Amino acid sequence: MFLLSSTTTLRTLFSGRLHHFGYFLPTVLVMAIVSLGILRVVQDEHERFMSAQRLTASEQLGQVAARLETNIHGNVNLIHGLVAAISANPSITQTQFSTLAEKIFANPSQLKNVAAAPDLVVRMIYPLAENRQIIGQDYQADAKRSGSVFEAIKRRKATLAGPVKLVQGGSMGLFARYPVFSASNGHFWGVVSTVIDVDRLLHDSNVGTEWQKLDITIARRPHPMAKDAFFGDVSLFSQDTVRATIELGYDTWYLAAVPKAGWQTTPPQIGRLYAYATLIGIAVIVPMIWVGLLMRQRHGHVDTLEQREEELEGLHHRLALALEASEVGVWEYEPSSKRMFWDRRLRELYAAPEERDVFTYEDWRKRIHPDDMQAMETLILNREENSVPSTPEFRIVTPDGEIRHIRSNGKSYTTKGGIERLVGANWDVTRDITLQTELRDARTRAEAQNEQLRATRRTLEHQSLHDALTGLPNRRFLDQFMDASGSPSPNHRLAFIHFDMDRFKEVNDTLGHAAGDEVLRQTTSRLQTLLHGDEIASRIGGDEFVIVTSGAEPEERAMELGRAIVKALATPIVIDGHECHVGCSAGVAVQTAAGEDPKQLLINADVALYEAKKRGRNRAEIFSENLLAAAIHTKRSSDELLVAIENDEIVPFFQPQFDARTLDIVGVEALARWQHPTRGILTPDKFLDIAEGLHRSGDIDAIILQKALFQATRWRARDLNIPHVSVNISAQRLKDETLLAQVESLNIPKGSLSFELLESISFDGQDKALRSVIGQLKELGIDIEIDDFGSGHASIVSLLDLDPKRLKIDRRLIMPLQASGSQHRLVASIIEIGRSQGIEIVAEGVETMEHVEILRNLGCHALQGYAFAKPMCAESFVQFVENWQGERGDLFSHIRHSA
Numbered sequence: 002m003f004l005l006s007s008t009t010t011l012r013t014l015f016s017g018r019l020h021h022f023g024y025f026l027p028t029v030l031v032m033a034i035v036s037l038g039i040l041r042v043v044q045d046e047h048e049r050f051m052s053a054q055r056l057t058a059s060e061q062l063g064q065v066a067a068r069l070e071t072n073i074h075g076n077v078n079l080i081h082g083l084v085a086a087i088s089a090n091p092s093i094t095q096t097q098f099s100t101l102a103e104k105i106f107a108n109p110s111q112l113k114n115v116a117a118a119p120d121l122v123v124r125m126i127y128p129l130a131e132n133r134q135i136i137g138q139d140y141q142a143d144a145k146r147s148g149s150v151f152e153a154i155k156r157r158k159a160t161l162a163g164p165v166k167l168v169q170g171g172s173m174g175l176f177a178r179y180p181v182f183s184a185s186n187g188h189f190w191g192v193v194s195t196v197i198d199v200d201r202l203l204h205d206s207n208v209g210t211e212w213q214k215l216d217i218t219i220a221r222r223p224h225p226m227a228k229d230a231f232f233g234d235v236s237l238f239s240q241d242t243v244r245a246t247i248e249l250g251y252d253t254w255y256l257a258a259v260p261k262a263g264w265q266t267t268p269p270q271i272g273r274l275y276a277y278a279t280l281i282g283i284a285v286i287v288p289m290i291w292v293g294l295l296m297r298q299r300h301g302h303v304d305t306l307e308q309r310e311e312e313l314e315g316l317h318h319r320l321a322l323a324l325e326a327s328e329v330g331v332w333e334y335e336p337s338s339k340r341m342f343w344d345r346r347l348r349e350l351y352a353a354p355e356e357r358d359v360f361t362y363e364d365w366r367k368r369i370h371p372d373d374m375q376a377m378e379t380l381i382l383n384r385e386e387n388s389v390p391s392t393p394e395f396r397i398v399t400p401d402g403e404i405r406h407i408r409s410n411g412k413s414y415t416t417k418g419g420i421e422r423l424v425g426a427n428w429d430v431t432r433d434i435t436l437q438t439e440l441r442d443a444r445t446r447a448e449a450q451n452e453q454l455r456a457t458r459r460t461l462e463h464q465s466l467h468d469a470l471t472g473l474p475n476r477r478f479l480d481q482f483m484d485a486s487g488s489p490s491p492n493h494r495l496a497f498i499h500f501d502m503d504r505f506k507e508v509n510d511t512l513g514h515a516a517g518d519e520v521l522r523q524t525t526s527r528l529q530t531l532l533h534g535d536e537i538a539s540r541i542g543g544d545e546f547v548i549v550t551s552g553a554e555p556e557e558r559a560m561e562l563g564r565a566i567v568k569a570l571a572t573p574i575v576i577d578g579h580e581c582h583v584g585c586s587a588g589v590a591v592q593t594a595a596g597e598d599p600k601q602l603l604i605n606a607d608v609a610l611y612e613a614k615k616r617g618r619n620r621a622e623i624f625s626e627n628l629l630a631a632a633i634h635t636k637r638s639s640d641e642l643l644v645a646i647e648n649d650e651i652v653p654f655f656q657p658q659f660d661a662r663t664l665d666i667v668g669v670e671a672l673a674r675w676q677h678p679t680r681g682i683l684t685p686d687k688f689l690d691i692a693e694g695l696h697r698s699g700d701i702d703a704i705i706l707q708k709a710l711f712q713a714t715r716w717r718a719r720d721l722n723i724p725h726v727s728v729n730i731s732a733q734r735l736k737d738e739t740l741l742a743q744v745e746s747l748n749i750p751k752g753s754l755s756f757e758l759l760e761s762i763s764f765d766g767q768d769k770a771l772r773s774v775i776g777q778l779k780e781l782g783i784d785i786e787i788d789d790f791g792s793g794h795a796s797i798v799s800l801l802d803l804d805p806k807r808l809k810i811d812r813r814l815i816m817p818l819q820a821s822g823s824q825h826r827l828v829a830s831i832i833e834i835g836r837s838q839g840i841e842i843v844a845e846g847v848e849t850m851e852h853v854e855i856l857r858n859l860g861c862h863a864l865q866g867y868a869f870a871k872p873m874c875a876e877s878f879v880q881f882v883e884n885w886q887g888e889r890g891d892l893f894s895h896i897r898h899s900a
Contacts, residue, residue, distance in 0.1 A: 028286050028290055031286060032286055035278065035281055036278075039275075039277075039278040043271060043275075046268045046270065046271060047266070047268060047271075049268075050265070050268040050269075051264065051266075054260065054264055054265060055243060058215060058243045058258060058259070058260055059243045059245075061214060061215055061258070062215060062217070062243050062244075062245045062256060062258045063245060065206065065207070065208055065213075065215070065217065065245075065256070065258075066245040066246075066247055066256055068206040068207060068208075069202070069203075069206045069208065069247055069254075070247055072111060072202055072205055072206050073161065073175070073197065073202065073247075073249070075110065076110050076111055076112055076177070076195070076197050076202075077159055077161065077177050079105050079108060079110055079112065080105065080112075080115060080159075080177065080179060080193060080195050081159075081179070082101075082105065083098075083101050083102060083105055083115065083193060084159075084179045084181055084193050086101050087117060087181050087190065087193060088181055088182060088183060088184045088190070089184045091119075091181075091183050091185075091190045093117070093125070094125075095124075095125045095129070098117055098125040098127060099125075099127045099129060102115050102127035103127065106127070106128075111197050111198045111201040111202040111205060112195055112196070112197060112198070113167075113174060113195075113196040113197065113198040113201075114126060114127060114128060114131075114132050114135075114195065114196050115127050115193065115194070115195040115196075116132070116135055116193070116194045116195070117181075117191065117192075117193050117194075118138075118140060118191050118192045118193075118194065119190055119191035120191055121139065121140040121141050121150065121191060121192060122137065122138070122139050122140070122191075123135050123136055123137060123138040123139075123140075123194075124136065140192065148162070148251075149161075149162035149176060149178050149251045149252075150178050150192055150194075152178075152250075152251050153178035153179065153180045153192065153251075154180045154189065154192070156180075156250075157180055157182070158180070159177055159178060159179045159180075159250070160177070160178050160249075160250040160251040161175060161176070161177050161178075161249035161250050161251055161252065162175075162176045162178070162249070162251040162252050163175040163176045163199070163252060164176075164199040164231050167196065172198060172199070172200050173198075173199035173200060173231050174196040174197065174198060174199060175196070175197040175199050175202065175249075176194060176195075176196060176197075177194065177195045177196075177197065178192055178193075178194050178251075179192065179193040179194070179195075180192060181193055199231065199232075203219075203232060208232065209232070209233075213261075214260060214261055215258040215259065215260060215261060216233065216234075216237065216258060216259050216260070216261050217232065217233050217237075217256060217257070217258045218230055218232060218233030218234055218235060218237040218238060218256070218257050218258070219231060219232040219233060219254055219255070219256050220235065220238065220254070220255050220257075221252055221253070221254065221255070222255065223255050224238065225238055225255070233257075237257050237258075237259065238255075238257050240257075240259060241259070241264065242257040242258055242259050243257070243258055243259075244256065244257055245258075328346060328428060328429065329346065329426045329427070329428045330343065330344055330345075330346035330347025330348075330349070330350050330426065330427045330428065331343075331344045331346070331347060331424075331425075331426050332344070332347050332411075332424070332425055332426070332427065333422060333423070333424045333425075334362070334365075334422065334423040334424075335420065335421075335422050335423075336421060336422075336423070337420065337421065339361050339362040339363075340359060340360070340361060340362075341359070341360045341361060341362060341364065341365060342358065342359060342360075343357075343358065343360055344358075347427055350397075350405065350407065350427055350428075350429055351365075351368050351397060351399070352368075352399040352400055352401070352403075366378075368397040368398060368399070369395060369396075369397060369398075370395065370396035370397060370398055370404065372396070373395040373396050376393075376395070377393065377395050380393055381423075393408075393409055394406060394407065394408050394409075394430065394434075395407055395409070404431075405429055405431050406429070406430050406431045406433075406434040407427050407428070407429060407430065408427070408428055408430045409425055409426070409427050410425055410426050411423050411424060411425020411426070412424060412425065465477060466478040466481070468539075468540045470518055470521055470522065470540075471521055471522060471524075471525040471540050472525070473525055473538050473539050473540045473546075474537060474538070474539040474540075475539060475540060475541065476539070476541040476542060478539055479539045479541060479547055479549075479603075482537070482549070482599075483598075483599035483600050483603070486599045492552075492553045493551055493552070493553070494551060494552065494553070494554075494555055494591065494592040494593075495549060495550075495551050495555070495591075495592045495599060495602060496549070496550050496551065496552075496555035496556065496558070496559035496589065496590065496591040496592070497547055497548070497549060497559075497589070497590050497599075497602050497603055497605075497606040498547065498548040498549075498550070498559055498562055498563045498566065498587055498588070498589050498606065498621075499545070499546075499547050499587065499588045499589075499590075499603065499606035499607050499609070499610045500545075500546055500548075500563070500566055500567070500585045500586060500587035500588070500610065500621075501543070501544045501545040501546070501585060501586065501610065502520070502524070502544040502570065502583040502584065502585045503583060503584045503585060503586055503614070503618045503619065504582065504583050504584060505517065505520065505543075505544035505583055508520055508581050508583060512576065512577075512579060512581070516576045516577070516579075516581070519574075519576050520574055520576065520581055520583060521540070521544070523574050524546075524570060524574070524583075525538075525540070527569045527570065528546065528548075528566065528569070530569075531562060531565050531566060531569060532548070532562075533550075535550075535551070536548060536549065536550045536551075536562075537549040547603065547606070548562060548563075548566070550562060555591055555592075556591050556623070559589045559591055559623075560589055560621065560623060563587040563588075563589045563621035563623075564587075564621050566585065566587055566621070567584070567585055567586070567587055567619060567620060567621050570583060570584055570585040571584050571619060584618065584619045585619070586610060586613040586614045586618045586619065586620060586621075587609075587610065587613060587620075587621035587622070588605075588606045588607060588608065588609030588610030588611070588612065588613055588621070588622055588623075588624065589606060589609055589621060589622070589623040589624065590602050590603070590605035590606035590608075590609055590623070590624040591623070591624075605624040605629065606624060608624055608628050608629055608632045609622045609623055609624040609628060610622070611632065612628050612631075635691065635694075638688065638691050639691050639694070639695055641677075642675070642688055642691055642692060642695065642697070643695065643697070645675055645676075645677070646697060646700055646701070646704070649704075650675060650676045650677065650678070651673060651674070651675060651676075651701055651704045651705070652674050652675075652676050652708065652874070653671040653672065653673065653674070653705050653708045653709050653712070653875065654671075654672045654673075654674045654682075654872035654873060654874060655669050655670070655671055655672070655709075655712070655872065655873060655874075655875065655878040656669065656670050656672060656865060656870060656871065656872040656873070657669050657865070657869065657870055657878070657881070657882070657885075658670065658727075658843060658863045658864065658865045659863060659864045659865070659869055660862070660863060660864075661853070661856060661857045661861050661862060661863060661864050662857065666722070666723060666724075666882060666885060666886070667724050667725075667863050668723070668724055668725045668726070668727060668755070668843075668863065669723055669725075669726055669727070669878070670726075670727040670728075670757070670865065671705050671706075671708075671709035671712075671726055671727065671728045671729075672685070672705075672729075672872050673685050673689075673701055673702075673704075673705050673729070674872075675687065675688050689701075693731070693733070696733060698731040698733050698734065699731060699733035699734035699736075699737050701731075702728070702729065702730050702731055702733075702734040703734065703743075705728055705729070706728050706730075709726050709728050710726070710747065710749070710754070712875050712878075713726050713753070715875075715879070716879070716882070719879065719883075721879065721882050721883065721886070722886065723882070724752075724753070725752060725753050725754060725755055725784065726753065726754055726755070727754075727755040727756075727757050727786060728754070728755070728756060728757065729756075729757045729788065730756040730757065730758060732771075735758075735771055735774050735775070736770075736771070736774075740774065741774065741777055741778070741781070744778065744781055744783060745781055749781075749782060749783070750782070751782030752782065752784060753782075754782075754783055754784065755783070755784040755785070755786045755806065755807065756778060756783055756784070756785055756786065757786045757787075757788040757809065758775075758785065758786065758787060758788060758805075759788050759789060772802075772803070775803065784805075784806035784807065785803065785804075785805040785806055786805055786806060786807040786808070786809060786843070787803075787805050787807070787808050787809065788809050789809065789811040789845075790808045790809055790810055790811060790831065804838075804840075805840060806840070806841060807840060807841040807842070807843050807862075807863075808831065808835050808840050808841070808842050808843070809843045809844075809845050809865075810828060810831055810832075810842065810843070810844050810845060810861075811845065811846075812845045812846025812866070813846070814827060814828055814831075815828070815844050815845060815846040815847060815852060815856075815866075816846055816848070818851075818852060818855055818856075819849070819851045819852065819855060825855070828844075828856075828859060829859050832859050832860050832861055833860075836860060841862045841863065842860075842861050842862050842863070843861075843862065843863040843864070843865060844856050844861050844863070844864050844865065844866075845865050845866060846865075846866050847864045847865060847866030847867075847868045847869070848866050848867045848868050849868055850868065852864075852866070852868060853868060
């Protein structure tokens with residue numbers, strides 16, 4: 002019924018408004034005709050005005066683009082003179098470069114710096130002081146800049162690219178790349194690169210200045226995103242703008258602009274047009290409106306009366322619907338008669354008989370829960386006395402025992418007849434109360450779970466920052482500590498002691514990882530007895546530990562603690578009856594007053610640890626600048642050696658070996674040399690230790706072997722009689738699992754190749770795998786030689802077990818041979834041992850004819866040394882052999898005479 006009434010009301014209202022509109026229809030038609038005419042005139046005026054604005058803005062943007070292009074090309078042309086000077090003088094120095102650049106920078110420009118990169122590596126820069134970090138930059142390794150560089154080389158002319166944000170300055174820079182070709186031979190020399198300061202360029206070109214009448218945005222794409230716009234607001238490109246472009250060669254700048262005040266949409270004469278239109282409209286329309294108003298007023302009174310009747314009817318229906326939907330029960334109580342009126346919904350709430358609608362106070366009282374009775378009766382009395390409305394909650398019990406929670410709201414009033422009554426409403430809130438109870442229980446459970454989670458989180462955080470085995474802080478804890486440590490104060494500086502155990506791997510390999518874990522635990526226990534309360538010990542991995550101490554002058558405490566740690570761990574650790582001698586080496590680094598970053602301090606401690614190991618282990622060393630310089634030199638040499646191996650810079654030099662009696666060439670030793678591009682030929686003492694540290698000595702052995710065998714093939718082709726070639730082989734090479742397969746694939750004649758082993762490698766403990774490899778090499782026809790015999794610690798029993806083909810007496814035993822009787826007897830004993838076992842003896846370091854005569858008389862088989870020939874390259878060796886074998890007698894006489 003309510004919906005039907007509302008529909009009727011709307012239809013009536015709509016119909017009435019259409020009816021009222023008819024009074025103003027003639028006025029509306031006249032207004033429409035006049036308005037259309039005026040709108041047409043106004044539209045034409047708007048179009049003309051907008052065209053004039055766009056033309057002016059385009060001309061202004063064109064002037065801006067022209068100034069930018071002029072300034073850019075002016076900067077580019079300034080550098081052409083420097084490029085021409087480098088082309089004429091490719092060997093230009095930094096000083097000459099700076100002098101020329103200084104003259105160029107004296108001219109007004111927006112240049113920020115200029116760099117020269119011969120062979121695409123930056124070697125010269127101006128200004129030098131603030132751009133020194135660019136020196137050494139390799140354009141080929143820099144993917145971000147290589148595009149414009151190679152484009153310039155390809156075009157053989159300067160290219161422009163950018164702008165990009167400058168790392169060293171933080172501002173935007175436009176890069177100009179100039180390929181440089183030598184004027185003398187036309188060869189490519191390198192690239193000259195200059196940076197144009199984009200901020201200065203824009204300012205000097207009056208872009209964005211106060212008198213500029215345009216808002217301009219410049220981007221590197223025609224439809225840019227935020228990162229493509231380097232001046233202005235990128236959103237300008239999505240607006241109605243005028244556009245221009247600047248071609249840079251490699252990149253293009255796109256300019257978009259609007260007037261600073263925006264496009265003016267209102268022509269200056271539009272007000273006059275609107276004034277004329279207003280006068281015409283007033284003259285025609287006002288009389289017609291007056292008549293319409295009078296007619297509408299009459300019908301308005303009628304409509305108001307009808308609307309009020311419909312509103313009253315709708316209000317009645319809405320109230321009834323609201324009570325039905327809310328399930329609220331209404332009651333009324335008359336205290337004087339004790340009678341109560343309950344509506345249908347209230348009877349349902351109290352489970353009262355449906356046929357009754359009048360109840361007494363006792364009927365209500367019987368339903369109240371006993372525990373709530375006193376409170377409710379007190380509330381009723383207060384309500385009767387004070388007439389204060391309230392909203393109590395109480396429980397009722399239905400006849401079948403169900404408990405319901407009721408919320409009540411009521412108020413007292415007095416009728417016109419003077420009778421006092423209470424009226425109110427009840428509604429069932431049982432579900433709300435149940436839900437609240439469940440929510441409270443859930444909250445209690447959630448709080449308990451949260452507390453458990455917090456405890457678990459604290460446990461996990463502790464575990465993540467501590468080592469599970471030793472309980473010490475771990476590497477993550479140390480990293481957080483270093484991040485949190487600020488710059489040192491005069492009274493608080495840090496010192497790091499970095500140590501690791503020297504023979505921990507042997508414990509794991511021989512006794513197992515469980516024993517290794519016990520070593521770490523006992524190490525921790527000893528360590529903690531040495532620390533003061535404010536000192537921190539952490540295990541950062543494997544057998545590595547870092548101790549942190551601090552103070553105003555922590556050097557003495559740090560060195561004292563480092564030596565104490567070394568001493569404590571020098572004592573054997575007993576595990577299951579086994580004494581484990583591990584020991585340790587320690588490196589100490591202390592913050593200076595100026596203050597190093599704690600992370601750099603840890604690096605310095607590691608450098609000192611490396612020095613301690615290098616000096617024999619079981620000691621503590623403190624960091625110094627000399628150690629850092631040595632570490633940097635080793636790192637640089639390591640990098641160069643890796644490049645040398647890849648670039649085939651490792652070459653063999655050959656030193657012949659001679660029969661002690663006949664002086665015939667009976668063999669040759671292939672020695673490794675590094676053909677360094679700037680330092681020349683380097684001997685093994687300059688790089689073999691580095692190769693060992695890089696685990697690349699095996700690669701060097703393989704290279705020398707391959708190249709020596711290639712030369713042996715050349716010698717045979719030239720009918721040179723070289724019975725065998727000796728090459729050095731390292732422990733790393735012997736442990737290479739592919740060595741035997743590689744040697745077998747060479748198909749080498751038996752006895753034509755010898756592997757020289759250092760005495761310390763050949764007899765270092767009971768390495769069964771190493772001895773097995775040596776045995777298999779001998780089965781493949783490879784002779785085994787012991788190099789530098791007499792300088793190591795080999796036993797005679799081990800020598801007999803290995804059964805080598807030759808022994809090479811160390812040069813340090815040969816050099817004092819003619820002056821020392823004891824040395825003479827020692828060499829004679831070595832020769833006799835070799836002869837008794839059928840082992841050939843080769844003497845190294847033979848430098849005089851007295852050496853030759855003594856060794857010949859002692860029964861030495863072969864001689865090698867400067868008395869005959871120094872190590873030489875392959876071509877020189879071929880020439881030497883041809884001359885020796887052709888004129889051996891004359892050459893021998895010459896050697897004797899020289900001696």
